[in-house]
Amino acid sequence: MTNAQLKIDLIAYSKSIGIDKIGFASTDSFLELKERLKLQQSLQYDSGFEEPNIEKRTEPNMIMPQARSIVSIALAYPSKMKNAPRSTRKDPRGIFCRASWGTDYHHILREKLAKLEQFLQERVADVVCKSMVDTGELSDRAVAERAGIGWSAKNTAIITPEFGSYVYLGEMITTIPFEPDTPIEEQCGTCTKCIDACPTGAIVQGGQLNAQRCIAFLTQTKGFLAEEFRVKLGNRLYGCDTCQTVCPKNKGKDFHFHPEMEPDPEIVKPRLQPLLTISNREFKEKFGAISGSWRGKKPIQRNAIIAIAHYKDQSALPLLEKLLVEDPRPVIRGTAAWAIGKIGGHEVKEALNQALEKEQDQEVCDEIQKAITRIPYYHTNES
Template identity: 65%
Template sequence: MNVNQFQQELITYAHSIGIDKIGFASSDPFRELKNRLKRQQELGYQSGFEEPDLDKRTVPSLLLNEAESIISIAIAYPSRMENAPQGKKGERRGIFARASWGIDYHTVLRDRLAKLELFIAQHVEDAQTRSMVDTGELSDRAVAERAGIGWSAKNCSIITPEFGSYVYLGEIITNIPFAPDTPMEDECGDCRLCLDVCPTGALIEGGQLNAQRCIAYLTQTKTFLPDEFRTKIGNRIYGCDTCQTVCPKNKGKFNMHQIDFQPDPEIAKPLLVPLLKMSNKEFKSKFGHVSGSWRGKKPIQRNAILALAHFKEESAIPDLIDLLQKDERPVIRGTAAWAIGKIGTSEGMDALQNALKVENDPEVIEEIHKGLSFETIH
């Protein structure tokens, strides 16, 4: 087999099945990355969603014995929504981050990677492959950077010249010795807009993120949101795009060509109040196909409550009181109590006083007191 010739055939095939960029990298250990990840662990900056074994994250040969190279792919997703509905008083809306528009990207990229693996298997005898997207052991960004897909930016995204940072990444480790591509020069320069506008200061410095403070991470947690972040998430119910939307390299990058990722405006920007009492079945039926549903409905509902507090939406008070009185989940009852106090109607304050008489959960009682403490502010 002529490897160079097959590499060109693979590139052509990749583009034909809707892969926007493909690059090739060596399977050498990611030594510098390992040092960085070790530092992140020591500082407590990791989200906890990552593979804990640093060797598996940085030594490709531990994942595929005869690893020779890694194929990196990128698929662009849209940065704008056509016919986006506008929220208004009485009809407030939340927003899912762009990475949760359209069909779950894990599904789409796995399909494309499976097609690439099949193509390789059909053309190369004894080919070995192992693919992964996002939840795999390797760092998608480190692979993409080495494979020349884009440069690793200060906002911890890979930025491509063609699509900006609005790309999903995946990779295939293989025993085929493909010729490696050249990594790109960093083009962030002196710009530090992403660091300056991060709502929670999660971007510590260029390329270093404290995931524990990142809104994208916080919106996916299932416990009470720490007090300091409650007024910072706005109407975001899943994810955060701020460090991407301010990036000059993303200006004019709309990426509307991938049909799978075209957003349904009523799903990407849903009304908040109907979210509050959705059953699991209703939630799966409406949101089950988007990546933002992976943690279930509870974080989305908690964030919707906080968004209603952000808008000080008085019309939501009866629904919030209902949650406070009847919901079985302490996080939802407690967050509703905090939101009722933040919105601050007399009806709401009365409900908080009444709830104090019957609530048994210590954390919820604490949230009721927080809600009542807003009365002196209003």
């Protein structure tokens, strides 16, 4: 069998197992990406979650010396939730970003890639393959761009003509020299809606993202959030979709091809108050299957506290005051103090003062003191 015929057969097989788009790329060095990554590191714009070795991220042959081509795949995920519960001041809810709806996409794509590997192994005796999804050395987006899956947009996402940017990406390096596909020409044009809409100004310019300011990254951190970011978080518990939802190329894009990607509304748009007291076991049982749980419950709880402050939910004050004096984690105690100050009320100053007398952690003390000084300014109509 020729490589050309094998490529045709692999494309057909990929469709039969539910891969929505497939493309093929060379293993040449990603030279443009390499320079961009060097600049990102020098500016401290990277998130720290990436592979730190730039050479590994841009030199496929460092990962597999005998590599001859890369197969890139894309799976479309839903952008709209059926029967989504409303979030109101009386019933405030948080939200997980669309990319974390349904079963963790890492598992879904790895299963698809494993089937592609098996398909090739059954036809080429000495083939060697290595697959990766998101956490591998290579940049999924750079591979997808080269393989003609889509173009790299100004918000740094890959936009496909068929599915917009609502796609999961993965790739497989292989020793088979498949003919590479042609990249798609960039189609953002003069549009800057994603840049203009970014809540924190994280999109520095078209194609350049400061991950340290990106809400999608910030929701996954475990420490204190700077106040400038707390007030921008809204009710986001994990991730951020703003730069995708404002994109004209995503208008009307909503695909429900994969049942395992369908969201459970009570999981991806949960009530906020129950998150404050959820146990580790309960968190794992309820949220463990989605990708948004990978950092554990602490960031989600911190973000839930911030979201409660966003809604100024007075009914949550007893829970927040309990966290302030009883939770063993300084980040949760300090964020609770900030939220109490934002919500305000007749008796919160006394609760904050009492907590301050017992608090030993300096960062938490600072948060309590700032919350105390701000209460009158948030509630000037109170006696």
